[in-house]
Amino acid sequence: MGELRVISRPESMVTLGLGSCIGLVLYDAEAKIAGMSHIMLPRPPQNKPDTGLKPGKFAETAAPFLLESLMHAGARRNRIRAKLAGGARMFNLPSSSKTSFLAVGEQNIKATLSMLEKLSLVIVSQDLGGTRGRSIRFDTETWMLEVKTLGQGVKEI
Amino acid sequence: MNPLQKDVIKEISNIGTGHAATALSQLLGRRIDMAVPLVESIPLEEVCEHFGAPEEPICAVLTRCEDNFPCNIVFLMPEEHSARMGDLLLQRISIPCDPDHIEEIRESALAEAGNIVLGAFMNALGDMMHAFMPLSVPAVAHDMLGALMDVLVGIYGISGDMALVVNTPLSFPDDCDDFTGRVMLIPDPGALDSLFVQLGVA
Numbered sequence: 025m026g027e028l029r030v031i032s033r034p035e036s037m038v039t040l041g042l043g044s045c046i047g048l049v050l051y052d053a054e055a056k057i058a059g060m061s062h063i064m065l066p067r068p069p070q071n072k073p074d075t076g077l078k079p080g081k082f083a084e085t086a087a088p089f090l091l092e093s094l095m096h097a098g099a100r101r102n103r104i105r106a107k108l109a110g111g112a113r114m115f116n117l118p119s120s121s122k123t124s125f126l127a128v129g130e131q132n133i134k135a136t137l138s139m140l141e142k143l144s145l146v147i148v149s150q151d152l153g154g155t156r157g158r159s160i161r162f163d164t165e166t167w168m169l170e171v172k173t174l175g176q177g178v179k180e181i
Numbered sequence: 182m183n184p185l186q187k188d189v190i191k192e193i194s195n196i197g198t199g200h201a202a203t204a205l206s207q208l209l210g211r212r213i214d215m216a217v218p219l220v221e222s223i224p225l226e227e228v229c230e231h232f233g234a235p236e237e238p239i240c241a242v243l244t245r246c247e248d249n250f251p252c253n254i255v256f257l258m259p260e261e262h263s264a265r266m267g268d269l270l271l272q273r274i275s276i277p278c279d280p281d282h283i284e285e286i287r288e289s290a291l292a293e294a295g296n297i298v299l300g301a302f303m304n305a306l307g308d309m310m311h312a313f314m315p316l317s318v319p320a321v322a323h324d325m326l327g328a329l330m331d332v333l334v335g336i337y338g339i340s341g342d343m344a345l346v347v348n349t350p351l352s353f354p355d356d357c358d359d360f361t362g363r364v365m366l367i368p369d370p371g372a373l374d375s376l377f378v379q380l381g382v383a
């Protein structure tokens with residue numbers, strides 16, 4: 025949660041029980057490098073300096089940080105692709121401005137997608153929103169993201 | 182947070198969960214034991230593991246209080262126990278159930294139980310603070326523990342990298358040894374500070 029990890033082939037990465045959070049994967053298939061970030065919130069709190077807070081926690085900081093980590097590990101900017109899953113609404117309460125904490129999934133999706141667009145990163149596949157939690161695994165042999173939902177089985181994107 | 186403030190939260194949780202457990206006991210016609218509330222500071226990434234495996238199927242009933250002390254109260258239990266609790270509730274009210282709609286009716290029974298139980302929690306807290314604590318309608322969710330915790334841990338994540346986890350385990354000593362239900366209190370960011378001011382322990 026809020027964590028960020030970079031691996032190379034043949035390792036794989038897993039995040040179990042993603043709810044409103046987003047699992048963002050960036051990879052360079054040619055350099056055989058991939059990274060995953062478990063994004064929790066759209067952005068760092070306004071009233072706090074972001075020093076000391078984990079960059080992997082927020083959509084606005086996680087994507088640039090993950091990109092930089094990949095390039096540092098030898099990936100090439102123009103070959104890097106993105107896959108992502110998560111951002112569910114786990115508790116369905118009638119919406120009011122004050123329940124925005126519970127709608128954090130939608131906010132995470134919006135912030136992550138707009139950050140990827142800003143960084144001009146190509147999204148290969150995504151499985152976002154809905155009301156069910158997901159477990160994800162990224163395979164560096166096939167470059168597929170496996171998404172498991174309770175009671176609905178597994179799919180590859 | 183100082184030791185006095187920690188005690189205040191513990192006591193609030195104790196009184197609130199006490200009333201909630203009594204309400205649940207009356208609803209189910211079963212004896213319920215309640216443990217001492219736990220107030221622990223845990224790094225965000227460890228909160229889920231603190232309660233169990235991330236993929237464990239869980240039922241959670243959540244309600245929110247918006248005024249006076251903005252917070253979320255959540256009743257968590259293993260999925261297998263939620264089905265059993267739903268059945269117990271339905272037996273108690275002895276409404277003949279249409280088998281085609283048993284899932285929906287059970288779901289509605291769980292939501293209503295959550296409403297009564299978590300309402301008892303907030304009423305006790307309101308009495309203590311001489312304030313009205315209106316609750317939202319309850320939301321019931323069945324999913325992986327990690328996915329449900331994600332949302333709750335996110336609320337703590339707004340203010341820092343640590344979560345102040347306030348929870349009280351419940352058990353049914355007479356007929357269900359392994360029941361591991363618990364009531365969690367998750368204040369909105371900043372809500373605890375104003376609570377401490379109101380209670381004179383700021």
